[in-house]
Each structure stands twice: as C-alpha cells, then as structure tokens.
Amino acid sequence: MTPRPLDVDTVAPYLLSRGLIDEEDVFAGNVCVESVAGRNRSFKVSVSNGRGVFVKQADPATAGSSGTVGAEGAFYRRVREERSELLSSIPALLLHDERASLLAVELLPDHTTLAAHCRSGEPGFPVRTWQELGALLGHLHRTEATRGRGTVASGPGTPPWVTRLHRPAPSMLSTLSQGGLAVLGIVQASPVLVGGLRLLADEWHPDTGVHGDVRGSNVLVRETSCDEEPAWDIRLVDWESQQFGDSLWDVACALETLVRYWALSLQVAAHDPRRTAISSSELRAAGAAFWEGHIRSQGSGYSTPDATRLAAYCAARLTQSAFQAAADRDELPRTAVLYLQISENILAAPGEAAAELLALT
Ligand SMILES: Nc1ncnc2c1ncn2[C@@H]1O[C@H](COP(=O)(O)OP(=O)(O)O)[C@@H](O)[C@H]1O
Ligand SMILES: [Mg+2]
Known part of the structure; x- marks a missing residue:
C-alpha cells in the first residue's frame, strides 16, 4: 500500500521516526513546519538551533511527479556516492524514501x-x-x-x-x-x-x-x-x-x-x-x-x-x-x-x- 501523503501535522512525526529531528526539539516546541506552494507537497521544517529539513513529496494529484521526485532523489544519491565537486553547490541529501516518493534535504534557512x-x-x-x-x-x-x-x-x-x-x-x-x-x-x-x-x-x-x-x-x-x-x-x-x-x-x-x-x-x-x-x-x-x-x-x-x-x-x-x-x-x-x-x-x-x-x- 502506498503511504499516505504527509501534511503539516504529520511531517514532524515522520521526520522524528526517521531520526532527522530530535524528540526534545519537538516537545520543547522548537520545530516549525511551513508548507511551500509548488507542484509537489513541500515543507520547510526549521528547528530553532538553525538546523532544518526541506521535505518534498510527490503529490499524487500531479501526473508524473513521483517519477520526477524519484529522479531528483537518484541524482542527489549519485552525487553523494561519487563525492562529486557539485556537493558544495546543492543542499545535502538527508533521506530519499522511494516508497513514499519523498526527499529530505538540508534546509537552507538563510538563502x-x-x-x-x-x-x-x-x-x-x-x-x-x-x-x-x-x-x-x-x-x-x-x-x-x-x-x-x-x-x-x-x-x-x-x-x-x-x-x-x-x-x-x-x-x-x-x-x-x-x-x-x-x-x-x-x-x-x-x-x-x-x-x-x-x-x-x-x-x-x-x-x-x-x-x-x-x-x-x-x-x-x-x-x-x-x-x-x-x-x-x-x-x-x-x-x-x-x-x-x-x-x-x-x-x-x-x-x-x-x-x-x-x-x-x-x-x-x-x-x-x-x-x-x-x-x-x-x-x-x-x-x-x-x-x-x-x-x-x-x-x-x-x-x-x-x-x-x-x-x-x-x-x-x-x-x-x-x-x-x-x-x-x-x-x-x-x-x-x-x-x-x-x-x-x-x-x-x-x-x-x-x-x-x-x-x-
Ligand atoms: N533546501 C532548501 N532550503 C530552503 N528552501 C528551499 C530548499 N529547496 C527548495 N526550497 C524552496 O522551496 C521552493 C520549492 O522547491 P522546489 O524543489 O523548487 O520544488 P518545486 O518542484 O515545487 O518547484 C524553491 O523554489 C525554494 O524557494
Ligand atoms: Mg522549483
């Protein structure tokens, strides 16, 4: 069964389950989730210590988006595996969950x-x-x-x-x-x-x-x-x-x-x-x-x-x-x-x- 698409309420629990944010930050109210408009379901998840996660999930309502988010994830993975010189020109990959057509990369809060x-x-x-x-x-x-x-x-x-x-x-x-x-x-x-x-x-x-x-x-x-x-x-x-x-x-x-x-x-x-x-x-x-x-x-x-x-x-x-x-x-x-x-x-x-x-x- 395809996992349910995330929303502003379920992103933080998902990231917690994958170890990408800390329980203490969630309980201390340090985690802020903002939805980003676009052809996918995207969220900026900021944690008050300056770290954060940008989450992009294919929208089941947008034709072809699971394929393109999958291709983006494959690109991030390849560049990381190759230790490519491009790493300094892209956000760091944190997670590619192919089953959920979801990508999590480093949030760039000051860009x-x-x-x-x-x-x-x-x-x-x-x-x-x-x-x-x-x-x-x-x-x-x-x-x-x-x-x-x-x-x-x-x-x-x-x-x-x-x-x-x-x-x-x-x-x-x-x-x-x-x-x-x-x-x-x-x-x-x-x-x-x-x-x-x-x-x-x-x-x-x-x-x-x-x-x-x-x-x-x-x-x-x-x-x-x-x-x-x-x-x-x-x-x-x-x-x-x-x-x-x-x-x-x-x-x-x-x-x-x-x-x-x-x-x-x-x-x-x-x-x-x-x-x-x-x-x-x-x-x-x-x-x-x-x-x-x-x-x-x-x-x-x-x-x-x-x-x-x-x-x-x-x-x-x-x-x-x-x-x-x-x-x-x-x-x-x-x-x-x-x-x-x-x-x-x-x-x-x-x-x-x-x-x-x-x-x-
Ligand atoms: N790592 C990131 N950190 C901060 N903002 C980001 C990051 N990645 C994307 N964004 C912002 O979110 C917007 C949407 O993300 P993007 O990957 O371009 O998705 P879409 O396919 O919906 O255009 C971008 O235009 C940018 O403003
Ligand atoms: Mg874009």
Missing part, C-alpha cells in the same frame, strides 16, 4: 531565491551574483561531462516540451484555460515564434548532465563575506528535470530569467513611480558578467558557444514562460504578451539581441 535577491531593493542590480551563477553552471556542466552520456540515471534527454507547444495533443487542448489557448493561438499564428521552437528542437545537442529547469525560484543565494570582499553561496535546487541534455539550454534559461526580470521591472515601474526599473545598462552588465563567469569557469580549450544560438534558445524559453504565465488564467495576461513580444524581437535578429541586449560578446 533567498534569485528572484527575491534581484528584487531586494538594494542600490544597483546584483551583477556579481550573475557572474557567479554563470560560473556555477559552467562548473556543473564541466563536472557532469566527465561522467559521460550513459551514466545519468534518466538517460539522454529529449528537447524541452515547449518545442512541441505549437502542435498540442488533443488531450491538452481539452483541458487548457482561455489564457493558455490565447497564447497558443498567438504562437501558432507567428512563423517567427514557431521558427524559434523548431530551431531549439533541431539544434538540440545533448553534451553533458544538465539541471534542466534553471529559473529564479530554483537558484538559492546567500551573501557571505570573505576578507571583506563580498561573496555568494549559490545552490541549485529542484533537480527533477536533471538529464543528459544540452548545456546551452541551462545557460539560456538563466539568461531568460534575467531578461524577464528586466521586462517585469519595466512593467512594474510604469505603473508605480516608487519602483525603479532595471536599466538596460544594468541588464547588459549582468548579461556580460554572467557570460564572462561562464566562459572563464570552463577553463582553456573550451570552445565558446554560439551566442546567436543561445539568444534563440532564450527566446524559446520566453515563449514557454508566456504559456506558463497564462496556463491557469481565464484571460491573456499582459506579462504573457510582453514575453511573446520580446521573444519575437529576439528571434527577428538573434545575433543583434545577443550583442546589444545581453552584451554576450
């Missing part, structure tokens, strides 16, 4: 998401964080490349699902919201947007183990200081989409996150004069720093990826974001239109977008 870090309101955009993120992705791809194609548990990956967005299955159409249908209609009517999705499918070139879902909520950042020099501890979480894939997709997903933050900041500032938009020079500085950090981390002998292909992948990822922003909405959201417009602009001249918008030179 914030990249999204929150970039909105933190401090003067200036955190350009150096983007440089570190570029380097971290390079480090991931280089470390995983030494393992070879056959060793990633999930095997060689296929191009991202968005490459099939313009040819939806009837089952998807029957459940899609009005907002989702509206985005689909715009994409199908645009040869440029469809061309971007086709390019991603045609150019997809698996070359190493990739994260597969790089986005602001899956990058956790904590500022640290080393000899008064600012430094950052960056961890990648949510390895459910990990596969042997195209490293340029991870890089493009990070850059797309940057482009979206910039676009959203323009939209917010246009409606609220108290908010400041990310300037195009800050966007360029962050893009250039990210790219420089990424290339430098690969060491000598690395052949720099084609920035034009990268910009086109970034545009395809924007189309995906537009669809995701609309997928559960009754009307077409403004942000979805904004993302589609930027995607189309990039695809109209990807080489120029790489050089002028993102400063990838």
Whole structure:
C-alpha cells in the first residue's frame, strides 16, 4: 500500500521516526513546519538551533511527479556516492524514501531565491551574483561531462516540451484555460515564434548532465563575506528535470530569467513611480558578467558557444514562460504578451539581441 501523503501535522512525526529531528526539539516546541506552494507537497521544517529539513513529496494529484521526485532523489544519491565537486553547490541529501516518493534535504534557512535577491531593493542590480551563477553552471556542466552520456540515471534527454507547444495533443487542448489557448493561438499564428521552437528542437545537442529547469525560484543565494570582499553561496535546487541534455539550454534559461526580470521591472515601474526599473545598462552588465563567469569557469580549450544560438534558445524559453504565465488564467495576461513580444524581437535578429541586449560578446 502506498503511504499516505504527509501534511503539516504529520511531517514532524515522520521526520522524528526517521531520526532527522530530535524528540526534545519537538516537545520543547522548537520545530516549525511551513508548507511551500509548488507542484509537489513541500515543507520547510526549521528547528530553532538553525538546523532544518526541506521535505518534498510527490503529490499524487500531479501526473508524473513521483517519477520526477524519484529522479531528483537518484541524482542527489549519485552525487553523494561519487563525492562529486557539485556537493558544495546543492543542499545535502538527508533521506530519499522511494516508497513514499519523498526527499529530505538540508534546509537552507538563510538563502533567498534569485528572484527575491534581484528584487531586494538594494542600490544597483546584483551583477556579481550573475557572474557567479554563470560560473556555477559552467562548473556543473564541466563536472557532469566527465561522467559521460550513459551514466545519468534518466538517460539522454529529449528537447524541452515547449518545442512541441505549437502542435498540442488533443488531450491538452481539452483541458487548457482561455489564457493558455490565447497564447497558443498567438504562437501558432507567428512563423517567427514557431521558427524559434523548431530551431531549439533541431539544434538540440545533448553534451553533458544538465539541471534542466534553471529559473529564479530554483537558484538559492546567500551573501557571505570573505576578507571583506563580498561573496555568494549559490545552490541549485529542484533537480527533477536533471538529464543528459544540452548545456546551452541551462545557460539560456538563466539568461531568460534575467531578461524577464528586466521586462517585469519595466512593467512594474510604469505603473508605480516608487519602483525603479532595471536599466538596460544594468541588464547588459549582468548579461556580460554572467557570460564572462561562464566562459572563464570552463577553463582553456573550451570552445565558446554560439551566442546567436543561445539568444534563440532564450527566446524559446520566453515563449514557454508566456504559456506558463497564462496556463491557469481565464484571460491573456499582459506579462504573457510582453514575453511573446520580446521573444519575437529576439528571434527577428538573434545575433543583434545577443550583442546589444545581453552584451554576450
Ligand atoms: N533546501 C532548501 N532550503 C530552503 N528552501 C528551499 C530548499 N529547496 C527548495 N526550497 C524552496 O522551496 C521552493 C520549492 O522547491 P522546489 O524543489 O523548487 O520544488 P518545486 O518542484 O515545487 O518547484 C524553491 O523554489 C525554494 O524557494
Ligand atoms: Mg522549483
């Protein structure tokens, strides 16, 4: 029989039974459980001495989630068994309970998401964080490349699902919201947007183990200081989409996150004069720093990826974001239109977008 899914009341007793929290802490009222919204059932369990556990359990109501949480658990286990250099870039694995489709990792209580870090309101955009993120992705791809194609548990990956967005299955159409249908209609009517999705499918070139879902909520950042020099501890979480894939997709997903933050900041500032938009020079500085950090981390002998292909992948990822922003909405959201417009602009001249918008030179 499949164990019952955990809830806020049963997480602590479960962790106690697995020895991951102490009885004294539970009885002293030192344990605090917070539910985290997402496609899985996730909980932040903090213990007052600063330790804590992040629990993620597949939601029986979400199709495919037990498979993806299982793949994430297998990834954490493999990295731990190999004593991989990646261990310092991810939370430590505490438990993978396959029967319960459940994963428990070290809670990172002092980290914030990249999204929150970039909105933190401090003067200036955190350009150096983007440089570190570029380097971290390079480090991931280089470390995983030494393992070879056959060793990633999930095997060689296929191009991202968005490459099939313009040819939806009837089952998807029957459940899609009005907002989702509206985005689909715009994409199908645009040869440029469809061309971007086709390019991603045609150019997809698996070359190493990739994260597969790089986005602001899956990058956790904590500022640290080393000899008064600012430094950052960056961890990648949510390895459910990990596969042997195209490293340029991870890089493009990070850059797309940057482009979206910039676009959203323009939209917010246009409606609220108290908010400041990310300037195009800050966007360029962050893009250039990210790219420089990424290339430098690969060491000598690395052949720099084609920035034009990268910009086109970034545009395809924007189309995906537009669809995701609309997928559960009754009307077409403004942000979805904004993302589609930027995607189309990039695809109209990807080489120029790489050089002028993102400063990838
Ligand atoms: N180890 C952790 N410590 C603290 N917060 C975390 C940790 N892992 C994930 N989170 C937070 O929980 C959110 C959801 O976790 P994630 O693994 O991304 O699940 P989902 O598949 O639901 O997106 C993340 O966006 C992040 O903000
Ligand atoms: Mg996530």
